[in-house]
Amino acid sequence: MIRLRRAGRENAIIEAIRALDARGHYRMHTRGEICRKMGIKSTSRVRDILNEMYESGQLVRAATELDGYADEVNIYGIPVYVQTALPADHEIVINGVSCRISEGWN
Numbered sequence: 094m095i096r097l098r099r100a101g102r103e104n105a106i107i108e109a110i111r112a113l114d115a116r117g118h119y120r121m122h123t124r125g126e127i128c129r130k131m132g133i134k135s136t137s138r139v140r141d142i143l144n145e146m147y148e149s150g151q152l153v154r155a156a157t158e159l160d161g162y163a164d165e166v167n168i169y170g171i172p173v174y175v176q177t178a179l180p181a182d183h184e185i186v187i188n189g190v191s192c193r194i195s196e197g198w199n
Contacts, residue, residue, distance in 0.1 A: 102142055105131050110171055121155060121170040143169055
């Protein structure tokens with residue numbers, strides 16, 4: 094793999110996860126699967142990058158027990174954001190004028 098800076102590695106991780114998601118089997122992947130897709134060895138540096146991306150909110154993480162592994166394995170994925178709907182009587186104030194969403198929108 095081409096030598097990358099940290100931001101480049103993070104982008105490569107995101108792209109690898111998207112490519113794995115595109116296969117359609119699962120939405121969460123182990124560090125080994127991500128590294129294999131990137132074409133690199135699974136190292137503690139990659140583990141640290143994945144954990145820091147989780148802490149910053151770029152990735153989601155879950156711990157699971159897999160058959161054949163003595164310890165829990167972390168799996169990572171890209172978060173899916175959902176827009177929540179506003180209540181029907183939600184009021185918006187624009188330049189001091191009160192507007193209700195339900196009055197003008199049908």
